[in-house]
Amino acid sequence: MKKIKKSENSYRVERPVQTGFSSPATHYSEPRIDLNAVLTSNASATFYVRVVDDSFEDFNVFENDVLIIDKSLTPKNNQLVVAISDDAFKIIRIEKQQTTQVNIWGVITYIIKSVL
Amino acid sequence: MIALVDCNSFYASCEQVFRPDLQNKPVVVLSNNDGCIIAANAAAKALTEIPMFQPVFKIKKLLDTNNVTYFSSNYTLYSDMSRRVMDTLKIFSPLVEEYSIDESFVDLSLHQNPDLDSVAHEIKNTVHKNTGIPVGVGIAKTKSLSKLANKFAKKMPANNGVYVINSEEKREYLLQNLKVKDIWGVGKKHAIRLEKKDVKTALDFANMPVAWVRKEMTVIGERLWRELNNMPCLEMVALPNAKKGIGTAKSFGVRLTDYGLIEEACSFYVAEVADLLRQQHSAASQIEIALQTNRHSTTDQQYRNKILITLDTPTDSTSKLTKEALKGLKQIFKSGYRYKKVGVNLSQLVSANQIQTNLFYTPHKSESVAITNVMDALNSKFGKNKVKLATVGNREKEWALIREHRSPRFTTQWDELLTIGNKK
Numbered sequence: 270m271k272k273i274k275k276s277e278n279s280y281r282v283e284r285p286v287q288t289g290f291s292s293p294a295t296h297y298s299e300p301r302i303d304l305n306a307v308l309t310s311n312a313s314a315t316f317y318v319r320v321v322d323d324s325f326e327d328f329n330v331f332e333n334d335v336l337i338i339d340k341s342l343t344p345k346n347n348q349l350v351v352a353i354s355d356d357a358f359k360i361i362r363i364e365k366q367q368t369t370q371v372n373i374w375g376v377i378t379y380i381i382k383s384v385l
Numbered sequence: 386m387i388a389l390v391d392c393n394s395f396y397a398s399c400e401q402v403f404r405p406d407l408q409n410k411p412v413v414v415l416s417n418n419d420g421c422i423i424a425a426n427a428a429a430k431a432l433t434e435i436p437m438f439q440p441v442f443k444i445k446k447l448l449d450t451n452n453v454t455y456f457s458s459n460y461t462l463y464s465d466m467s468r469r470v471m472d473t474l475k476i477f478s479p480l481v482e483e484y485s486i487d488e489s490f491v492d493l494s495l496h497q498n499p500d501l502d503s504v505a506h507e508i509k510n511t512v513h514k515n516t517g518i519p520v521g522v523g524i525a526k527t528k529s530l531s532k533l534a535n536k537f538a539k540k541m542p543a544n545n546g547v548y549v550i551n552s553e554e555k556r557e558y559l560l561q562n563l564k565v566k567d568i569w570g571v572g573k574k575h576a577i578r579l580e581k582k583d584v585k586t587a588l589d590f591a592n593m594p595v596a597w598v599r600k601e602m603t604v605i606g607e608r609l610w611r612e613l614n615n616m617p618c619l620e621m622v623a624l625p626n627a628k629k630g631i632g633t634a635k636s637f638g639v640r641l642t643d644y645g646l647i648e649e650a651c652s653f654y655v656a657e658v659a660d661l662l663r664q665q666h667s668a669a670s671q672i673e674i675a676l677q678t679n680r681h682s683t684t685d686q687q688y689r690n691k692i693l694i695t696l697d698t699p700t701d702s703t704s705k706l707t708k709e710a711l712k713g714l715k716q717i718f719k720s721g722y723r724y725k726k727v728g729v730n731l732s733q734l735v736s737a738n739q740i741q742t743n744l745f746y747t748p749h750k751s752e753s754v755a756i757t758n759v760m761d762a763l764n765s766k767f768g769k770n771k772v773k774l775a776t777v778g779n780r781e782k783e784w785a786l787i788r789e790h791r792s793p794r795f796t797t798q799w800d801e802l803l804t805i806g807n808k809k
Contacts, residue, residue, distance in 0.1 A: 313472035314515035316796065321806035335802065341515040351805065356406040358805045374405070374517075 278303060308379050314341035316375060318351060318358070325360045334382050338375035349377040386501060386524055386551075387621070388491040389531040390474060390508060392467075393519045393539070393546075395487035397426035399466045400456050402517035403795050403803050411453040415441055418636045418786050419457050429453055457788035465796045469516045477508055482621050488535075490528060492621050505547040525550035528619040529612035532569040533559060533587065560588035560613065570609050575602055587613065627665045627734070631658045632673075634728030638787040640679065641724045647676070648711055649778035650785075654729040655710045656773060659703040662731055663761065668699035668740050670733035672706055674713040679725040690717040691728070699735050702752040703760070706731070707774055 278300040285291035309315045320334045328349055330336070336351065344350050344363045352361045353372040361371060392398060396414040401407050411429035413422045422437050422444075429435065432451050436444065441455070448455055467486045474481045480492035491508070498504050505522040512520045523534025530550055537559050538548035550556045566576040568587050578601070584590050590598075591613040599607040608618040633654050641647050651674065662669055675691035692713040700706060710729060763772045770777065793801035 311515070313469040317799075317802050319802040319804050321804045324807045325805075332806075336805070340517065341511075353405040353408070356408070358405055358803075360805070 278306075308337055309339070311339055311341045314375075315339055328360050328362065330360060330380060331382070334380050336377050337379040337381065339378050340375040342376040342378070344373065344376045351375050351377060386493045386496070386526055387528055387531045388477075388493055388505065388508060388522055388524045389484075389528070389535040390470075390489050390491060390512065391521050391523075391535050391539075392470060392487040393521060394424060394426040395467075395518070396424040396456075396458065396463055397429070398518050399463050400454075400459070400792055401426070402466070403792065404454075407454055411451065413448070413453055413455050415455055415457050415790065417458060417788075418638065419789060420636075422455075423458065455790055457791040459788075459791050459794065461794045461797055462792065466516065466518060470512055470518055470520070473512050473515050474508070476511065477504070480621050480623065482623065490531070490621060493524065501549045501551050502547070505549050506545075509546055519546070521546040523548050523550075525556075526615050527612040527617045528621075529569055529609055530556065530559075530615070533563060533567070533613075536567060536569075537563065556615065557588060560591055561586050563587040565590055568609065568613070570605070575606070627667055628661075629734060630730060630732040631661050631669075631734070632728065632730035633658055634675065634726055634730075635786060636726040637724070637784045639784070640685070641784055642720070642722065644718055644720065645778075646780060646784050647718065647724060647727055648714060648776065649780060651710055651714050651727050651729065652707050652774060652776040652778070653770075653781070654727065655707045656703050656770070656777060658729055658731050659701065659706050660761070660764075662734070663701045663737070663757070666737045667734040668701040668737045669696070669706065669731035670699040670735060671695050671731070672709055672713070673728075673730040673732065674710050674717065675728035675730070676714065676717050677725055677728075678722050682723075685723050686721070688719060688722045690719075692717050695733075699733075699740050700752070701737050702754075702757055704757075704774060705752045707776055711776065 280300065282296055283298055285295050316338045318336045318338055320330050320332060320336065322332050338351055346363060346365050348363050350361055350363055350371070351374045352359050353374055354361075358374065360377070363371070394412075397412040400412055400414065409428060411432055412426045413429050413435075414424040415421065416423045419441055421440055422435075425435075425437065432453065435447055435451065435453065441448075463486060470487075471481060471483055471489055474489055474491050478491045478493055478495065482490040482492075484490055493501070493504065496504060501524050505524050509520055509522050512518060521535050521538045523531045523536070523538050525531040525534050534548040534550050538544045538546050541562075548555075548559065550559060563586065565571060565579045565584055565587060566573070568590065571579075571590075579590060584593060591610065593610070595607060595610055598610045602609075611618050635654070637650060641650075655672075671693060673691055673693045675689070677689035678685050678687050680687060680689070694709050694713045696705075696709060714727070760772045764770065793803070795801060795803045
């Protein structure tokens with residue numbers, strides 16, 4: 270029995286498999302885009318959080334969106350973070366002159382929306 | 386130099402990462418089946434009126450009146466959070482030895498920064514920031530000293546969770562402030578004997594003549610003595626040795642009288658241990674099944690029995706192991722009792738590629754390696770027990786552990802994610 274092998278992301282030139290004319294694309298093929306690699310850069314610090322209502326619509330975040338959060342990052346001006354205030358998670362935009370102390374939980378890097 | 390990084394109240398800390406309302410509040414975690422408290426954070430330990438290791442039903446009121454939040458153990462979550470901590474430590478060194486679910490030795494011999502105090506703080510802060518888990522860091526020349534340094538880091542608030550033994554003064558100061566019984570690897574018996582000889586502090590022990598230590602505490606004691614005197618004897622271990630036995634024994638959620646349900650639970654546990662067996666590329670020569678009633682009950686009739694089955698040839702096949710296990714279970718099962726738990730234990734393990742086959746044994750086709758491999762591949766891709774033997778059945782809810790207060794598996798299940806919003 271043949272083993273089913275998972276495709277691996279490899280940049281190596283693939284040996285042509287065409288039985289007649291070998292593909293002119295032989296030296297140009299690349300691995301397909303992997304969202305995990307694109308959207309997360311530090312897997313052990315990445316967490317996903319689901320938004321359960323529209324209380325953060327000011328940030329364009331609505332019910333059922335999923336936030337990708339990287340806890341290893343330090344937020345820059347204007348970036349969105351999940352912060353803890355009054356014993357609860359809130360979404361906050363970091364401002365240059367932050368007047369109050371913000372207890373940051375993690376930086377929001379992407380927002381996943383389903384539009385189905 | 387070696388760092389010992391140890392997570393503070395690990396299970397409780399894992400729960401607190403996802404519960405901002407529980408920061409600085411008392412949190413405890415319950416054992417399998419919500420039997421008793423197995424872990425508590427500092428705030429909960431400070432409540433001295435709460436007895437640890439007591440059956441939970443006896444102290445539920447006490448927990449509630451003290452506003453202690455309790456969780457069923459969520460090992461899925463703890464295991465993933467542990468993975469995150471260990472992976473974060475690999476930023477600091479290519480060699481990280483995972484000593485337990487919540488502590489690791491980190492080899493710093495290749496580290497460039499000579500300022501170890503700042504390295505220690507950097508490790509502590511990075512792990513906390515990236516994973517949310519607070520840790521303590523002890524750094525020293527030997528494993529035993531780094532373990533003690535870690536203990537000392539947590540013991541004295543002034544240390545701020547970090548202690549580095551990088552001078553003779555700091556080594557002596559630490560050893561002076563720890564008792565003999567605090568030394569990693571000194572058992573109760575030796576501690577009592579040493580104290581009788583007026584060896585009270587760890588420093589007293591380190592200053593004993595080595596000949597005496599060897600004579601009284603064997604070569605193991607001598608190794609410890611050397612380690613405390615800055616002579617490394619314990620090496621970093623990258624991977625653990627294969628286990629010599631693999632077993633599980635979990636209580637049912639409720640007492641079971643029905644043979645069919647017990648058989649399903651037993652099959653489930655056989656599949657679990659067989660999977661671990663294959664992961665370490667071993668095969669088992671023996672399987673033991675144990676069945677017992679609740680020996681703490683004063684009203685239940687008592688019965689316990691176990692059976693050891695020696696297989697005609699070592700195997701790693703779930704199908705073969707299940708067949709043998711259920712034959713054994715049938716032999717020891719007696720109807721009319723209310724059973725509390727079933728245990729499965731694989732022993733006499735051999736390497737899977739060194740199986741001596743029996744000339745006259747033709748394996749049943751369900752034991753084929755190909756089928757096992759396909760089942761393992763499917764379960765690893767789609768989730769535990771997605772493909773299983775029919776003997777496991779579909780009634781897990783009727784016998785599985787009780788975990789009434791388990792938190793969501795925030796990091797491994799897409800439909801149990803952490804939520805944000807005002808809706809409760």
